[in-house]
Every structure is written in C-alpha cells, then in structure tokens.
Amino acid sequence: MDNLKGLNFDPHVSVDCVVLGYDGQQLKVLLATKSDEAPELEYNNVKLPGRLLRVNEDLDEAANNIVSQLAGARHPYMHQFRAFGSPNRTANPKDVLWLENATKQKIGRIVTIAYLSLIRITNRTKSAFNDSPVEWFPVSEIPQLAFDHNEIIDAALREVQRLSQMRPQLVFEMLPPRFTALQMRHLFEQIQRRELDARNFAKLVLSKPWIVPLDEWETGVSHRSARYYKFQANKVKK
Amino acid sequence: MDNLKGLNFDPHVSVDCVVLGYDGQQLKVLLATKSDEAPELEYNNVKLPGRLLRVNEDLDEAANNIVSQLAGARHPYMHQFRAFGSPNRTANPKDVLWLENATKQKIGRIVTIAYLSLIRITNRTKSAFNDSPVEWFPVSEIPQLAFDHNEIIDAALREVQRLSQMRPQLVFEMLPPRFTALQMRHLFEQIQRRELDARNFAKLVLSKPWIVPLDEWETGVSHRSARYYKFQANKVKK
Numbered sequence: 469m470d471n472l473k474g475l476n477f478d479p480h481v482s483v484d485c486v487v488l489g490y491d492g493q494q495l496k497v498l499l500a501t502k503s504d505e506a507p508e509l510e511y512n513n514v515k516l517p518g519r520l521l522r523v524n525e526d527l528d529e530a531a532n533n534i535v536s537q538l539a540g541a542r543h544p545y546m547h548q549f550r551a552f553g554s555p556n557r558t559a560n561p562k563d564v565l566w567l568e569n570a571t572k573q574k575i576g577r578i579v580t581i582a583y584l585s586l587i588r589i590t591n592r593t594k595s596a597f598n599d600s601p602v603e604w605f606p607v608s609e610i611p612q613l614a615f616d617h618n619e620i621i622d623a624a625l626r627e628v629q630r631l632s633q634m635r636p637q638l639v640f641e642m643l644p645p646r647f648t649a650l651q652m653r654h655l656f657e658q659i660q661r662r663e664l665d666a667r668n669f670a671k672l673v674l675s676k677p678w679i680v681p682l683d684e685w686e687t688g689v690s691h692r693s694a695r696y697y698k699f700q701a702n703k704v705k706k
Numbered sequence: 707m708d709n710l711k712g713l714n715f716d717p718h719v720s721v722d723c724v725v726l727g728y729d730g731q732q733l734k735v736l737l738a739t740k741s742d743e744a745p746e747l748e749y750n751n752v753k754l755p756g757r758l759l760r761v762n763e764d765l766d767e768a769a770n771n772i773v774s775q776l777a778g779a780r781h782p783y784m785h786q787f788r789a790f791g792s793p794n795r796t797a798n799p800k801d802v803l804w805l806e807n808a809t810k811q812k813i814g815r816i817v818t819i820a821y822l823s824l825i826r827i828t829n830r831t832k833s834a835f836n837d838s839p840v841e842w843f844p845v846s847e848i849p850q851l852a853f854d855h856n857e858i859i860d861a862a863l864r865e866v867q868r869l870s871q872m873r874p875q876l877v878f879e880m881l882p883p884r885f886t887a888l889q890m891r892h893l894f895e896q897i898q899r900r901e902l903d904a905r906n907f908a909k910l911v912l913s914k915p916w917i918v919p920l921d922e923w924e925t926g927v928s929h930r931s932a933r934y935y936k937f938q939a940n941k942v943k944k
Contacts, residue, residue, distance in 0.1 A: 523793075551789045553719070555761075
C-alpha cells in the first residue's frame with residue numbers, strides 16, 4: 469500500500485436511525501424536532517434521531533440504545549443499512565453550528581452509520597415520545613432536514629421497498645397487533661409506492677402461514693366490517 | 707436526546723475491501739501480505755487491503771481507489787456491505803503496533819467501512835499485483851488475519867452467497883471472458899458451499915438471455931471438449 473505518513477485525520481463517527489412506523493393509515497418516520505441546547509440559535513432543527521458513537525459502544529449497540537430509548541420498544545427490528553461519509557455532509561454551516569453547540573466540540577467531517585428500524589406505533593411508544601424531542605412525520609411530508617438526512621431517508625425507503633419483496637414478513641413488524649386486509653395493503657402500497665391489485669394482494673399475502681385470520685371483525689364502521697388478522701412471527705421460516 | 711457534553715471521542719475511520727476473484731478453478735480473496743514499514747517487527751502480517759480514510763475522500767471513492775490501484779481493474783464491481791465498529795477490533799496489541807508503525811499515529815479504536823468487490827483475475831491484474839504487496843488466497847485457505855478481518859470476510863462470503871441467488875449475474879463478473887458450464891457451476895458451488903445438480907444448474911443458468919453460447923470448444927483436453935459461453939452484461943435487465 470502507499471505511504472500513510474502524515475495522514476492525521478479522524479472524522480467524527482455517528483449513528484443515525486431511520487425508524488419507520490405505521491399508525492394504521494400512514495407510513496411514518498421518527499424525527500428529532502429540536503435540540504434543547506442553545507434554542508436561541510437558528511438552524512435546521514429537524515433531523516434523524518442519532519448521536520456520536522461513544523467510547524465503549526459497538527455500532528449495533530449504539531443504534532439499539534437510541535431506538536429503545538426513543539421508541540420505548542425493547543427489541544426493535546433493526547439492521548445497519550449503509551454508512552454515509554461524503555465530505556459534503558457538513559457543508560451547511562447551520563448544521564455544523566447546531567452540532568458544535570450540542571456536543572461542545574469542533575466538528576469537521578462526520579461519517580455516519582445508518583440503521584433502519586421497523587416498529588409498531590403503539591400507545592406506549594407515543595407516551596415515551598412525549599417526553600422526548602421526537603415526532604412521527606408521514607414519509608410523504610418530510611421537511612428539509614439537517615445534514616444529508618433527506619438522502620439517508622430516501623436510501624432507507626428504497627431498502628424497505630426491496631425488503632418488502634424479499635422478506636415481506638419484516639413489514640408486519642409495523643402493523644398493529646390485529647389488522648385488516650386493507651391496512652396491510654395500504655402499508656405495502658406506501659412502501660412500494662404503487663397501487664396493488666386488492667384481490668391479488670390478498671391472495672398472495674393470505675397464503676402465508678404466518679398471517680392468521682382471527683374470529684374478530686371491525687365494529688362501528690359504516691362500510692361492511694372487515695375481518696382482522698394477526699401476524700405470527702414464530703411461523704416464519706428462518 | 708441525552709447530554710453529549712464532554713464526549714470527546716473520535717475513532718479512526720478506515721475502508722477495507724474484500725475483493726473476490728475466480729481463476730477458473732478456485733474462488734479467491736485478495737489479501738495484503740506484508741507492510742514495508744518496520745519489517746523487523748513481528749505482527750499478524752496478512753490483512754484485507756484497506757487504509758484510513760483521507761481528508762477529502764468519500765467512502766465509495768476510497769474503496770474504488772484501493773481496488774483500482776491494487777487490481778488494475780478500472781471499474782470494478784463493488785458495493786459497501788457493512789461497517790464494523792466493535793471496540794474489540796483493536797484488542798490485539800500486534801495489530802495496533804503494525805498500524806501505528808504504518809501510519810505514524812496513535813491508534814485507539816477504528817471503525818471500518820467494508821466493501822465487497824467481485825472481479826475477474828486476468829493477466830493484467832496479476833502483473834499489477836506483482837508490484838504490490840497483495841496476493842490471491844483460496845477462500846478455503848485463509849490464514850489468521852489482523853484485526854477482525856476473518857470475520858469481515860465471513861460476512862462478505864455470506865453476502866455473495868445471498869447475491870448469487872438474488873442477482874446471479876453479478877457472479878459472472880468473476881468468470882473469464884469465455885467459460886465452460888463446468889466452470890460456472892464450480893464457481894457457484896464454492897460460493898453457495900454446496901454441490902449443485904449439474905443438469906438442473908445448466909438448465910437454469912443457460913435459460914438466462916445474458917449467457918450466450920459461443921461456437922468455440924475447449925481444445926487440448928483429455929475428456930470430451932466442452933462448449934464455451936460468454937456473459938453479455940448489456941442483456942441483463944436493470
């Protein structure tokens with residue numbers, strides 16, 4: 469290899485999490501909406517939940533800590549999907565100012581390891597969020613974010629789109645404990661960004677042994693009440 | 707998020723490349739076999755080709771530079787597959803000593819972004835290697851490597867195994883310009899680590915529009931001479 473002498477350069481390393489959830493109607497992403505440090509400064513104040521890596525933390529551990537803490541989910545489904553390290557990530561001085569205020573250190577370049585987490589939006593997670601500066605945003609209404617976080621979310625959405633075809637069972641991590649065929653389809657439609665034929669979709673999905681029909685039907689609806697299903701993770705072949 | 711004050715910690719960031727090739731018989735991985743810095747020191751002297759990230763480099767750019775330089779391949783197929791960042795990566799003092807000598811800086815923790823590259827082993831790449839401290843090792847005979855590089859290679863091999871089923875065309879990046887059905891099958895068998903039924907495999911693969919039979923046959927062989935095929939990348943649907 470070539471000579472590395474004099475190459476004294478260490479970027480910061482962070483972990484950022486794209487946490488996706490579904491409230492029964494909309495596919496949503498969890499975003500940190502403010503920093504409680506130096507609120508008098510103006511900066512891009514919406515970003516992905518994440519932080520710098522800590523001294524004794526492994527990457528997976530950091531991501532798990534971040535998502536568990538924010539979403540109140542004990543063992544959230546997550547995996548690392550890509551590292552982002554372009555020198556342009558910190559091109560916007562507002563972003564840098566924010567982070568320098570929050571961390572009390574000089575920020576140059578940051579390489580971030582991005583994780584994707586698919587979780588269920590429950591009452592428990594909602595109440596946990598109320599004490600934290602994070603909010604669910606519909607993926608169709610994501611504002612301009614700090615750093616390259618819009619780009620990271622786009623990459624995460626492409627990853628989920630791919631996963632929804634390769635390992636559709638992962639998508640069911642986001643559905644409520646019981647759900648209708650319509651809810652399933654709407655979630656897949658939002659992930660795949662296309663309309664799906666209702667009959668074909670139902671046929672395909674309901675053929676899976678891990679989708680179990682319940683003897684429960686919607687109540688209090690004006691249309692014909694729909695049957696509920698549940699997802700049985702232990703019936704998914706490894 | 708929690709308070710990040712006083713958290714003054716920056717790991718080093720490196721890029722390491724798992725370059726896989728096929729010489730017509732064996733699946734091989736490219737390893738750096740020595741450092742020309744401080745040869746009098748004893749250390750684990752086989753590792754993945756890689757180096758610390760440079761000041762103005764993007765991650766993909768660094769990986770591309772490393773592989774192009776070592777393998778003489780201009781546009782090698784490659785993609786980032788995972789970041790490895792466990793604090794245990796630098797648990798072995800020999801590994802740290804090597805890197806400290808090579809880089810002339812204190813090494814604490816290193817987060818590495820790992821890339822997978824699939825290339826053809828050609829005469830050109832062989833001659834490029836002769837001037838560089840890298841060598842092809844059969845994946846079945848990989849020695850104890852520095853850092854967690856054995857683990858990184860294992861993860862890369864699992865990734866290729868997955869890819870060989872999802873996007874088999876990528877595997878053909880490794881085959882010579884013309885190849886026999888037997889060579890194809892042996893490569894897939896080494897990647898998937900199982901025997902494949904010769905007839906079924908031939909049927910499946912030869913049904914692909916991007917595998918084109920040539921009017922050329924093996925010469926100088928004692929067994930019945932086999933037909934050659936070529937891979938036509940532009941016939942692969944995007």
